[in-house]
Amino acid sequence: MKKISIAIDGPASSGKSTVAKILAKKLNYIYCDTGAMYRALTYLAIKKGIDFENEQGLVDLCLNHTISFKQTEKEQLVFVDGSEVTEEIRQPNVTNAVSIVAKHGAVRQKMVELQQEIGRLGGVVMDGRDIGTAVLPDAEVKIFLVASVEERAERRYKENQEKGITTDFDTLKKEIEHRDHLDSTRAVSPLKQAVDAVKIDTTGMNIEEVVKEIEEIIIAKS
Numbered sequence: 001m002k003k004i005s006i007a008i009d010g011p012a013s014s015g016k017s018t019v020a021k022i023l024a025k026k027l028n029y030i031y032c033d034t035g036a037m038y039r040a041l042t043y044l045a046i047k048k049g050i051d052f053e054n055e056q057g058l059v060d061l062c063l064n065h066t067i068s069f070k071q072t073e074k075e076q077l078v079f080v081d082g083s084e085v086t087e088e089i090r091q092p093n094v095t096n097a098v099s100i101v102a103k104h105g106a107v108r109q110k111m112v113e114l115q116q117e118i119g120r121l122g123g124v125v126m127d128g129r130d131i132g133t134a135v136l137p138d139a140e141v142k143i144f145l146v147a148s149v150e151e152r153a154e155r156r157y158k159e160n161q162e163k164g165i166t167t168d169f170d171t172l173k174k175e176i177e178h179r180d181h182l183d184s185t186r187a188v189s190p191l192k193q194a195v196d197a198v199k200i201d202t203t204g205m206n207i208e209e210v211v212k213e214i215e216e217i218i219i220a221k222s
């Protein structure tokens with residue numbers, strides 16, 4: 001079967017990375033978590049004391065440091081200048097700042113270049129906010145995942161519990177709503193369904209059901 005490009009976009013905790021990883025494994029495709037790239041840059045900005053509003057300072061970080069990935073059987077490891085930061089980039093200090101870092105046009109340009117290079121040959125499942133609209137506008141399959149904010153907060157809450165992290169449900173829900181607001185209202189490449197994307201409302205759907213629905217779309221388009 002021809003190797004295609006699959007773009008998966010949607011708001012926080014809609015299930016993008018979980019289903020993208022499963023699909024990439026089943027298809028033997030590359031998986032690219034673009035959110036992890038913005039998170040790694042935010043982690044670097046915190047570490048180097050660069051203000052989140054300092055667009056040129058953030059671009060300089062992109063130019064002077066290396067963000068890389070390594071796919072293991074279980075997960076995608078993230079490295080900054082060769083040191084693993086997979087856990088660090090999921091911490092609240094990064095999560096609460098990432099949408100500010102990601103709003104800058106010049107930062108996005110650098111990230112999009114890297115992402116397009118990864119997706120150049122096809123055979124990729126890429127998830128993020130602007131994959132179908134900006135990074136891979138010619139992707140054969142474009143999916144826009146959504147779910148009610150209650151369910152998305154519930155999913156993140158459970159995920160945190162499993163990791164032994166105590167969180168307050170209402171705070172978590174407010175943070176998700178705030179991040180979605182910043183991501184969908186920014187001037188450059190906001191979170192938006194591509195006109196040719198298929199929207200799947202995953203509220204009440206388990207992971208297997210979502211994967212199955214996307215697989216049917218892939219078969220129809222391949």
Ligand code: CDP
Pocket residue numbers: 011012013014017034035036038039098099100102127128129130131179183
């Ligand atoms: O997994 P989660 O939904 O928490 O977020 P993520 O995919 O790790 O993305 C973190 C943040 O990076 C998002 O809230 C966006 O601000 C930004 N992002 C973006 O602007 N464009 C992308 N293609 C991916 C992420």
Ligand code: CDP
Pocket residue numbers: 010011012013014015016017018019155156159202205206207210
């Ligand atoms: O990548 P994104 O932020 O869109 O979401 P995710 O990290 O894939 O999913 C967030 C959490 O929701 C994970 O713990 C998934 O296992 C869970 N999930 C779920 O329970 N049901 C779904 N249909 C999709 C995801």
